[in-house]
Amino acid sequence: MDDFLAARSQMAMSLGFHIIFACVGMVMPFFMAISHYKYLKTGDEVYRGLTKAWSKGVAILFATGAVSGTMLSFELGLLWPKFMEHAGPIFGMPFSLEGTAFFIEAIALGYFLYGWDKFNKWFHWITGVIVGISGLASGILVVAANSWMNSPSGFEFVDGKYLNIDPIKAMFNPGWFSQSLHMVIAAFAATGFAVAGAHAVMIMRKKNIEFHTKAFKIAALCACIAALLQPISGDISAKFVAKYQPAKLAAMEAHFHTEEKASLIIGGIPNEKTQEVNYAIKLPGMLSFLAHGDLNRPVTGLNDIPENERPPVAITHYAFQIMVGLGMILVLISLIYFTALIKKKSWLEKKWLFKLFAFAIPLGYIALEAGWVVTEVGRQPWIIYGVMRTKDAVTPMPGIAYSFYIFTTVFVSLAAIVIFLLSRQMKMVGRLYDPTDADYINKKIIP
Amino acid sequence: MIYVVITFLWASICLYLILGGADFGAGIIELFSGKKNENNVKQQMYKAIGPIWEANHMWLIIAIVILFVGFPVIYASVSTYLHIPLAIMLLGIIARGTAFTFRHYDAVKDDWQNIYNKIFRLSSVITPFFLGIIAASTVSGKIDNKATDFLSAYIFSWFNFFSASVGIFTVAICAYLAAIFVIGETTNALQRNYFTIKAKEAILLVIIAGALVFTSAYFSGIPLFNWIFGDRIGIVAILLASLSLVTLFLNFNKGRPNLLRMLAGFQVVMILVAATYSHYPDIILFKNGDSLSLINHAATEKTMQSLGWALLLGSVFILPFLVYLIYSFKSRKMD
Numbered sequence: 001m002d003d004f005l006a007a008r009s010q011m012a013m014s015l016g017f018h019i020i021f022a023c024v025g026m027v028m029p030f031f032m033a034i035s036h037y038k039y040l041k042t043g044d045e046v047y048r049g050l051t052k053a054w055s056k057g058v059a060i061l062f063a064t065g066a067v068s069g070t071m072l073s074f075e076l077g078l079l080w081p082k083f084m085e086h087a088g089p090i091f092g093m094p095f096s097l098e099g100t101a102f103f104i105e106a107i108a109l110g111y112f113l114y115g116w117d118k119f120n121k122w123f124h125w126i127t128g129v130i131v132g133i134s135g136l137a138s139g140i141l142v143v144a145a146n147s148w149m150n151s152p153s154g155f156e157f158v159d160g161k162y163l164n165i166d167p168i169k170a171m172f173n174p175g176w177f178s179q180s181l182h183m184v185i186a187a188f189a190a191t192g193f194a195v196a197g198a199h200a201v202m203i204m205r206k207k208n209i210e211f212h213t214k215a216f217k218i219a220a221l222c223a224c225i226a227a228l229l230q231p232i233s234g235d236i237s238a239k240f241v242a243k244y245q246p247a248k249l250a251a252m253e254a255h256f257h258t259e260e261k262a263s264l265i266i267g268g269i270p271n272e273k274t275q276e277v278n279y280a281i282k283l284p285g286m287l288s289f290l291a292h293g294d295l296n297r298p299v300t301g302l303n304d305i306p307e308n309e310r311p312p313v314a315i316t317h318y319a320f321q322i323m324v325g326l327g328m329i330l331v332l333i334s335l336i337y338f339t340a341l342i343k344k345k346s347w348l349e350k351k352w353l354f355k356l357f358a359f360a361i362p363l364g365y366i367a368l369e370a371g372w373v374v375t376e377v378g379r380q381p382w383i384i385y386g387v388m389r390t391k392d393a394v395t396p397m398p399g400i401a402y403s404f405y406i407f408t409t410v411f412v413s414l415a416a417i418v419i420f421l422l423s424r425q426m427k428m429v430g431r432l433y434d435p436t437d438a439d440y441i442n443k444k445i446i447p
Numbered sequence: 448m449i450y451v452v453i454t455f456l457w458a459s460i461c462l463y464l465i466l467g468g469a470d471f472g473a474g475i476i477e478l479f480s481g482k483k484n485e486n487n488v489k490q491q492m493y494k495a496i497g498p499i500w501e502a503n504h505m506w507l508i509i510a511i512v513i514l515f516v517g518f519p520v521i522y523a524s525v526s527t528y529l530h531i532p533l534a535i536m537l538l539g540i541i542a543r544g545t546a547f548t549f550r551h552y553d554a555v556k557d558d559w560q561n562i563y564n565k566i567f568r569l570s571s572v573i574t575p576f577f578l579g580i581i582a583a584s585t586v587s588g589k590i591d592n593k594a595t596d597f598l599s600a601y602i603f604s605w606f607n608f609f610s611a612s613v614g615i616f617t618v619a620i621c622a623y624l625a626a627i628f629v630i631g632e633t634t635n636a637l638q639r640n641y642f643t644i645k646a647k648e649a650i651l652l653v654i655i656a657g658a659l660v661f662t663s664a665y666f667s668g669i670p671l672f673n674w675i676f677g678d679r680i681g682i683v684a685i686l687l688a689s690l691s692l693v694t695l696f697l698n699f700n701k702g703r704p705n706l707l708r709m710l711a712g713f714q715v716v717m718i719l720v721a722a723t724y725s726h727y728p729d730i731i732l733f734k735n736g737d738s739l740s741l742i743n744h745a746a747t748e749k750t751m752q753s754l755g756w757a758l759l760l761g762s763v764f765i766l767p768f769l770v771y772l773i774y775s776f777k778s779r780k781m782d
C-alpha cells in the first residue's frame with residue numbers, strides 16, 4: 001500500500017471509529033438524564049436501574065471514545081505535520097475550548113458515576129446533564145474545526161504565507177453552523193435508533209419487558225424526532241456546499257455538465273470516463289432548486305472544475321446516495337412510530353414494530369459514516385479547501401502502511417471487545433439492574 | 448500572553464507527570480506485587496485512581512493542544528521525527544485506558560480479568576517508558592533534521608542509550624508516585640507497611656535510574672551535568688528535591704499521607720525544573736546545533752491571545768469543580 005493512501009486510510013479509520021463513541025458520548029448522557037429524572041419524580045426503581053445500566057454501558061464506550069480521541073490529537077501531527085504546522089494556529093481555537101469542555105465532562109462524569117447516594121439527588125442529576133451539555137459542546141467545537149477545512153476563513157493566503165490570522169473568525173467560519181447542526185441531529189438519530197433497536201430485540205425475546213420497554217420509549221422518541229429534522233438540516237447543508245464547494249456538490253450528485261434546470265440524480269452508476277450516469281432516476285430542475293432554491297439557476301458541473309481539482313466522483317456519489325436513502329428510511333420509520341403513538345396505540349404491542357426497530361439498529365450509524373465520507377472525500381484533493389493539497393500535507397516518513405495495519409488490528413479488536421462487553425451487559429440486566437426480576441440481587445450500591 | 452501559554456504548557460506537563468504518573472505507577476506496582484497481594488493492591492489502586500483517571504489524561508491532551516495551536520512548528524517536527532515512539536506510546540495509552548475500564552465494568556467477572564490485568568500492567572510500563580524516551584529525545588541533540596535516510600531520521604532520533612535511561616527513570620518515578628499516593632488510601636497498618644516498603648523500593652529504583660541517566664548522558668556527550676549544576680536554579684532545585692526526600696523519609700510512618708504526597712509531587716516538579724531550566728526556552732535541540740524555541744517558534748500574537756484567554760477562562764471554570772471532586776472523594780470514603 002502506498003504511504004499516502006495508507007495515511008489517508010488510517011486517518012479515515014481512526015475518525016470513523018472515534019465518531020461512533022463520540023456520538024454515544026454526546027447523546028447517552030441525555031437519555032440517562034431523562035431516565036434519572038423519571039426516577040427522581042416517580043421513585044420507580046426500574047428507572048434507577050435503567051439509569052445505572054446505561055451508565056455502565058456508557059462508561060465502557062466513554063473510555064473507548066477518550067482513548068481514540070487522544071489518539072486523534074496526536075495523529076493529526078503524526079500523519080499531517082505540514083497541515084498542522086500552518087492550520088494549527090488558525091483553526092486551533094475550537095480545540096482549545098474543547099479542552100475545557102472535555103475537562104468539565106470528565107469531572108462531571110466522575111461526580112455522576114461515583115456519586116449515587118452521596119450527594120443531594122438533584123445536584124447529582126445536574127452533574128449528569130452537565131456531562132451531556134459539555135459532550136455536545138465538544139462535538140460542536142470539533143465539527144467547527146472540520147468545517148474550517150471545508151470553508152477556510154480567518155486568514156489571508158498570500159504567496160504561500162498565512163497572514164492576518166484571526167482564530168475567532170476561523171472558528172465561526174461559514175460552514176460551522178450548518179455542519180454542527182447536522183452533526184448533532186445525526187448523533188441523536190444514530191445513537192437513538194441503535195439503542196432503541198437493542199432494547200427492541202430484548203423485548204421480542206421477552207426478557208425484562210418492563211425495563212426494556214421503558215428504555216425503548218426514551219430512545220425511540222428522541223431518535224424519531226431527530227430523524228424527522230434530519231432532511232431539513234441536510235437541505236441547509238446542501239445549500240452551504242453549493243455555495244462554498246461547488247466541486248463537492250457536483251461529485252455528490254455526479255453532475256458532470258454545468259446546466260440550467262439541473263436535474264437531481266437518484267441512484268445510478270457514474271462513469272467518469274464517459275462523463276455520464278447510467279441507470280439513474282433524473283428529476284429535472286430539482287438539483288437547481290435544492291442547491292439554490294430556484295428551479296432555473298445553473299449548477300456548476302465537473303466540466304467547469306479543473307481536472308486536478310476534482311474529487312473522486314463515484315465514492316462521493318454513492319456515499320451521498322446511501323446517506324440520503326437511509327435518512328429517508330429513518331423518516332419513514334419515525335412516521336410509523338408517531339402514528340402508533342398518536343393514533344394506533346395497538347401497534348405499540350406488535351412484533352413487527354419491534355422488528356422494524358431492530359432492523360434499524362445500524363442504519364443511523366451507516367448514514368453517519370457515509371455522510372462523513374461525502375464531506376471528507378468530497379473535499380479532496382484539498383485538505384484545506386482551495387488552499388493546501390492533501391498530498392502536500394502528508395508526513396515524509398515512509399512505512400505508514402505498517403502503522404495502518406497495526407492500528408487497524410487494534411481498532412478491530414477493540415470494536416470486538418466492546419460489542420462483547422455490551423452484550424454481556426445486556427445479559428446481566430435481570431440480575432443487576434431490574435428490581436422487578438426474580439434473579440435480581442439487591443445490592444444497594446452496585447460498585 | 449505568550450508567557451501565560453507557556454506557563455499552562457509547563458503546568459499541564461507537570462500535572463500529567465504527577466497525576467498521570469501516579470496513575471501509570473499503579474499498574475507498575477501491580478505488575479511487581481506477587482500473587483499473594485494481587486487483589487489487595489488492585490483494590491487499593493482502584494480506590495485511589497478510579498474517580499480521577501479520566502481527568503488525569505486530560506492534562507496530556509491540554510499539553511498537546513497548546514503545542515499544536517501555540518507552537519505548531521515544534522508540534523510538527525516532534526511528530527515527524529519521533530513518529531515511532533509517539534505511535535508506540537499511543538498504543539500504550541489505548542491499551543491501558545481500555546483495559547482499565549473494561550476490567551472494572553465487565554458485567555461478568557471471569558478469566559477475561561486475567562487478560563485485562565496483563566494488558567493493563569504491561570502497558571502501564573510501556574507508556575511512561577516511551578514518554579521518557581520522547582522527552583529525552585527532544586533535548587538529546589540526536590534529532591537530525593537534515594537526515595535523508597530512514598534510520599538516521601526516524602530511528603536514531605530516539606533509539607539510543609540516553610533516551611532509554613530516561614525512559615527507565617520515568618517508569619521509576621511513576622512507581623514511586625503511585626506508592627506514595629496509595630499510602631494515604633490504606634486503612635490498616637498491614638497495608639500501610641506493605642506500600643511503605645513498595646515506596647522505599649521505588650525510591651531506590653529512582654536513584655539507580657537517575658545514576659544511569661547521568662552515566663548515559665556522559666557517554667553520549669550530553670552536557671546534562673552542566674545543565675543541572677551549571678546554574679543556580681538547577682542547583683537549588685536539586686537541593687530542594689533532596690531536602691524534601693529527607694523530610695519524606697522522616698515522616699514515613701507518621702500518618703500524614705497528604706504531606707507525603709505533596710513532597711513527592713514537589714520532588715518531581717523540582718526534577719523537571721532542573722532538567723529544563725537551563726536550556727529554556729529551547730525545547731528541541733537538533734543534531735546540527737539548531738534549536739526550536741518556545742519564544743521564537745510561537746504562533747502569531749493574535750493566536751496566542753485567544754489561546755491564552757481560552758486557557759484562563761477554562762481554568763476559572765474547571766479548577767473549583769476539580770478541587771471539589773477530589774475533596775469530596777477524599778473526605779467521604781467510598782466502599
Ligand code: HDD
Binds near residue numbers: 182230233367369373
Ligand atoms: C444519521 C445520519 C445522517 C442522515 C440520516 C443524513 N445525514 Fe447528511 N450527514 C451526516 C449524517 C446524516 C453527517 C455524518 O453527520 C455529516 C458529515 C459531516 C456533517 O456535518 O454531517 C453529513 C453531511 C451532509 C452533507 C455535506 C455537508 C458538508 O460537506 O459540509 C449534506 C449536503 C447532507 N449531509 C445532506 C443530507 C440530506 C439532504 C439528508 C436527507 C435525509 C441527510 N443528509 C441525512
Ligand code: HEM
Binds near residue numbers: 016
Ligand atoms: C468523526 C467524523 C469524521 C469522519 C468519519 C471523517 C472521515 C474522513 C475520511 C473518510 C477521510 C479520508 C478522505 C480521503 O483522503 O479521501 C478523512 C480525512 C481527514 N479528516 Fe476527517 N472525518 C471526520 C471528522 C474530521 C474532523 C472533525 C477533522 C478535523 C478537525 C478531520 C480531519 C481530517 C483530516 C486532517 C484528514 C486527512 C486529510 C484529507 O484526507 O483531507 N476529520 N476524514
Ligand code: HEM
Binds near residue numbers: 068
Ligand atoms: C466530528 C468529529 C468529532 C466529534 C463529533 C467528536 C466529539 C467528541 C465527544 C462528544 C467526545 C467525548 C465523549 C467521549 O469521550 O466518548 C470526544 C472525545 C474526544 N475527542 Fe472527539 N470528536 C470528533 C473528532 C475528534 C478529532 C478530530 C479529535 C482530535 C483532534 C478529537 C479529540 C478528542 C479527544 C482528545 C477526546 C477525549 C476527551 C476525553 O478524554 O474525554 N475528536 N469527541
